[in-house]
Amino acid sequence: MGIQKCCYKTCSTVQLSHYLQANDVYKAFVAAAPVVDWALYDTAYTERYLGLPKEQETAYKMGSILTYAKNLPSDRCRLLIIHGGKDENVHFLHTSNLLTQLNKMGKPYSFGVGSILVINLFSFV
Numbered sequence: 001m002g003i004q005k006c007c008y009k010t011c012s013t014v015q016l017s018h019y020l021q022a023n024d025v026y027k028a029f030v031a032a033a034p035v036v037d038w039a040l041y042d043t044a045y046t047e048r049y050l051g052l053p054k055e056q057e058t059a060y061k062m063g064s065i066l067t068y069a070k071n072l073p074s075d076r077c078r079l080l081i082i083h084g085g086k087d088e089n090v091h092f093l094h095t096s097n098l099l100t101q102l103n104k105m106g107k108p109y110s111f112g113v114g115s116i117l118v119i120n121l122f123s124f125v
Contacts (some may be wrong), residue, residue: 030080033087036065036094069101079109086115 038046038060039053050059061067072079083095102109 028078028080030082031098032082033084033090034065034081034094034098035090036098038063040091040093040097065098066101069098069107070105072102072107074107076108077110079107080112081109082112082114084114 035041038050047053050056050063053060081095081098083090083092085092099109099111
């Protein structure tokens with residue numbers, strides 16, 4: 001059994017996956033177009049709920065997947081990250097930053113990029 005989410009919900013998926021490392025129920029996680037850093041996301045949305053980044057540094061840090069990346073499983077075939085090349089909602093920089101962090105920590109993952117906007121796993125082509 002696995003968990004698959006897109007965009008904002010991907011944050012929850014990746015953050016959740018570190019809590020479930022030893023869990024026997026969930027074996028795999030799919031993160032589609034992850035919002036990795038709220039400071040890089042649409043300010044009208046993020047500032048409405050989190051406030052200004054300079055005033056709410058802790059909230060932005062706690063909401064960042066990068067804060068939890070060290071806790072992701074170290075075993076192979078647990079995390080698939082996908083992103084659409086034409087995604088207008090979540091810039092590819094989010095995924096790039098996550099991949100960079102995972103590489104620095106030696107965390108295994110699988111990665112795929114599609115040519116269309118990622119709306120859900122089934123539209124990823």
